[in-house]
Amino acid sequence: MSLLLTRKFAQYSLNLTVKMATETPKQPSSDMAAFRKVFDKARHIVVLTGAGVSAESGVPTFRGAGGLWRKWRAQDLATPWAFQDNPSLVWEFYHYRREVMGSKNPNKAHEAIANCEKRLAKQGRRVVVVTQNIDELHKRAGSENIMELHGNLFTTRCTKCGHIEKNHDSPICEALRGKGEPDPTAEDARISPELLPRCKQEGCGAMTRPHVVWFGENLNEALLDSAQKELDLCDLCLVVGTSSVVYPAAMFAPQVANRGVPVAEFNIEPTSVTNSFGFHFTGPCGSTLPEALAPTESEPK
Ligand code: BJW
Numbered sequence: 001m002s003l004l005l006t007r008k009f010a011q012y013s014l015n016l017t018v019k020m021a022t023e024t025p026k027q028p029s030s031d032m033a034a035f036r037k038v039f040d041k042a043r044h045i046v047v048l049t050g051a052g053v054s055a056e057s058g059v060p061t062f063r064g065a066g067g068l069w070r071k072w073r074a075q076d077l078a079t080p081w082a083f084q085d086n087p088s089l090v091w092e093f094y095h096y097r098r099e100v101m102g103s104k105n106p107n108k109a110h111e112a113i114a115n116c117e118k119r120l121a122k123q124g125r126r127v128v129v130v131t132q133n134i135d136e137l138h139k140r141a142g143s144e145n146i147m148e149l150h151g152n153l154f155t156t157r158c159t160k161c162g163h164i165e166k167n168h169d170s171p172i173c174e175a176l177r178g179k180g181e182p183d184p185t186a187e188d189a190r191i192s193p194e195l196l197p198r199c200k201q202e203g204c205g206a207m208t209r210p211h212v213v214w215f216g217e218n219l220n221e222a223l224l225d226s227a228q229k230e231l232d233l234c235d236l237c238l239v240v241g242t243s244s245v246v247y248p249a250a251m252f253a254p255q256v257a258n259r260g261v262p263v264a265e266f267n268i269e270p271t272s273v274t275n276s277f278g279f280h281f282t283g284p285c286g287s288t289l290p291e292a293l294a295p296t297e298s299e300p301k
Pocket residue numbers: 001049050051052053055056061062063064067078132133134150212213214215216217218219240241242243244245246247248266267268269271283284285286
């Protein structure tokens with residue numbers, strides 16, 4: 001974690017402890033008209049997204065019903081130790097998710113965010129998406145200011161030379177062709193490392209890995225610092241479809257709320273941080289976001 005971020009995290013934890021000890025939590029408002037007044041005035045909006053924003057596209061989340069971590073153990077599939085121990089299984093998991101994405105498209109929530117960015121840009125206002133998702137659906141919807149905190153499903157990184165490369169091949173390698181869901185119990189079905197995706201840099205040829213951030217790994221420092229700057233400067237933050245349990249992303253919106261900036265959460269249910277925010281809109285974000293971000297007469301031209 002960068003020094004700046006470590007300091008922010010310590011400060012955030014301290015503030016939160018003091019807040020919890022001294023304040024009765026307030027219920028966030030679900031008054032859309034009140035939100036719209038705040039939205040109309042905002043010049044710099046950060047949209048922090050998680051798996052829930054892609055749920056209505058048919059992409060599974062991690063922790064809810066049908067979530068990936070309900071079916072598989074994160075420690076078997078999304079840690080550097082899992083990859084070291086069984087790269088075949090980890091590649092099967094990411095190959096499976098790449099193939100699933102082939103039939104998925106951005107939904108109304110992605111589109112509302114992308115359209116909002118374009119429209120507000122013409123008014124000299126900034127919208128930036130800070131996403132934990134690796135599925136590229138924000139990009140496919142037309143968002144341009146995107147920070148992918150946890151990496152990208154369609155990018156590989158060489159385990160030896162570090163070469164990073166975009167890769168949309170289907171399948172990503174012949175040995176994975178036709179492989180379905182990963183099966184952590186199928187020890188004898190392991191693909192040998194030589195047959196897993198390899199680096200295409202001349203003279204390298206080492207095994208590549210998905211360019212994503214696993215548990216126990218640091219997020220890209222430069223990216224984190226850029227995200228932190230956006231969060232420090234924004235005058236409105238939307239938190240969409242995230243359980244806000246995974247750090248450091250989980251502390252971003254509460255941090256913004258802590259400096260008195262309005263934060264609106266869009267989720268099908270309350271989360272553990274809902275009461276730190278001014279607004280909470282319950283429901284599928286494919287319905288709530290288009291309403292919240294739609295152009296209106298009151299909007300500055
Ligand atoms: C809808 C909806 C609809 C559904 N409309 N809403 C204490 C302090 C700091 C760090 C730690 C700590 N304790 C442990 C840590 C380390 C760890 C961590 O945070 N663990 C927690 C579980 C406690 N963090 C890390 O290791 C991170 N690195 C790090 O901190 O480095 C420094 C460090 C290292 C070691 C120790 C200490 C410090 C890295 C985190 C990497 C996360 N990686 C994953 C997988 C890789 C990417 C991939 O394969 O896709 O990222 S895990 C998974 O969780 C994925 C997601 O991006 C991430 C967040 O999940 P998300 O998006 O919130 O999804 P869900 O399913 O949880 O929630 C969906 C939400 O949508 C729900 O709320 C639904 O209600 C809602 N929803 N349908 C609106 N239609």
